[in-house]
Amino acid sequence: MYTSKIIGLGKFVPEHVVTNEDLSKVMDTSDEWIQERTGIKERRHIKKGDGNSTAIMGLKAARLAIERAKIDKDDIELIVFATLSPDYYFPGCGVQIQKELDIKTCPALDVRNQCSGFVYGLSVADQFIKTGMYKNVLVIGSENHSGGLDMTNRSRHVSVIFGDGAGAAILGRSDDESGILSSHLHSEGEYIDELSLRGPSTEKWVPEIIAENSQEDIPYFPKMNGQVVFKHAVSRFSQVIEEGLKFNNLTKEDIDMFIPHQANLRISQFIQKKLGLKDDQVLNNIEKYGNTTAASIPIALTEAWEEGRIKKGDLVVMAAFGSGFTWGSVIIRW
Known part of the structure; x- marks a missing residue:
């Protein structure tokens, strides 16, 4: 049995900052109300025309993780993509990442476990490495919430909570007791x-x-x-x-x-x-x-x-x- 460890990490968040004050202009809320109940001061939202999506943000985080892992993108043998907000109803974001990275035939799968998605994704990747089936696995968590939120008083207690962004990790085989x-x-x-x-x-x-x-x-x-x-x-x-x-x-x-x-x-x-x-x-x-x-x-x-x-x-x-x-x-x- 092998042990897996994280050998590269990356993240990406959109540049567009949405503050609590910004939200108070479109719904009946306030900075004090939001901070008291959630601790949130601001969040990042994709802005129309900025070129970002769930898959694209995941791609940007993944490229940084690959660079930091000091591996080639063709060394990736499996892609695991966790999200509740995929670009398409189908196919999933995993194959979009595969296409954008120009990896020809590696398997790609999507995990739909919402807030637990990345933890579930790490567990899946870990098992594949432990059994010796794969050596390097890319795990991504990415979300585009902003496009699907109801920015009215009807959903103010929910919509103020969510933001957009992506993070990625490369798992590889451990050669020591770490992992x-x-x-x-x-x-x-x-x-x-x-x-x-x-x-x-x-x-x-x-x-x-x-x-x-x-x-x-x-x-x-x-x-x-x-x-x-x-x-x-x-x-x-x-x-x-x-x-x-x-x-x-x-x-x-x-x-x-x-x-x-x-x-x-x-x-x-x-x-x-x-x-x-x-x-x-x-x-x-x-x-x-x-x-x-x-x-x-x-x-x-x-x-x-x-x-x-x-x-x-x-x-x-x-x-x-x-x-x-x-x-x-x-x-x-x-």
Whole structure:
């Protein structure tokens, strides 16, 4: 059995900054209200004409990760793309990346696990490397939320949360004791409707929606039961982190860097306090980018590495929770 490790990281966020004050001009909200409930000050949105999309942002992050990994793009043997906002209904973004990188025949697959997407994607890549099937795997998390948000009072409690961006990691075989120690994945479909976007879908195609011409209870904007999501998030975060630590005979005192999915600053602070971690042991950047779903962990991980906050030998814990409900953790010896 081989061990996989992250050998290259990259991120990309659009240049267009949308502040809380900007949102207060189009809906009944305020900077104070948003910061108090989410910790978010601003987020990045794709701007019409800037050439960005879910796949293109993922491509830009991937190219940087490949460069930093010091490998050739043709060394990539598998592409795993995590997103809830693909450019096309089908095919998925994975093959778009393959085309843009001009990689001829490597397999490409898409992971649709929303906020847990990158954690699930890392787990998939890790298994392929562990079994010896592939040596280098590209994992991407990318989201274009802004084009699908309802910027009216009807959805103000949801639309203020999300931002656009992408992060990428190259996984390769480890030649020492560093690398991914374990990953732990869960889901609980009982809560499928607490955080969801139901249409367009095969249940309700676009022509049907247009024909109805109704502005009531529009199904093609995200909806969220915030209280239920928060309650389950703080519980599942803690459980899946403890699961990972216990599996590796580690304790919370062994953690050097915790990188949570950037869902809500209050959730991250709750988990930080429960783990007894100092501020410099946690990477929070939700105040700058909002919730970028599958992109949030790779963006945060890249920033932690770029800022020199992760060094060789550190124990890095990543955890995510989101729609589905799905949740998971990855334990890494850097």
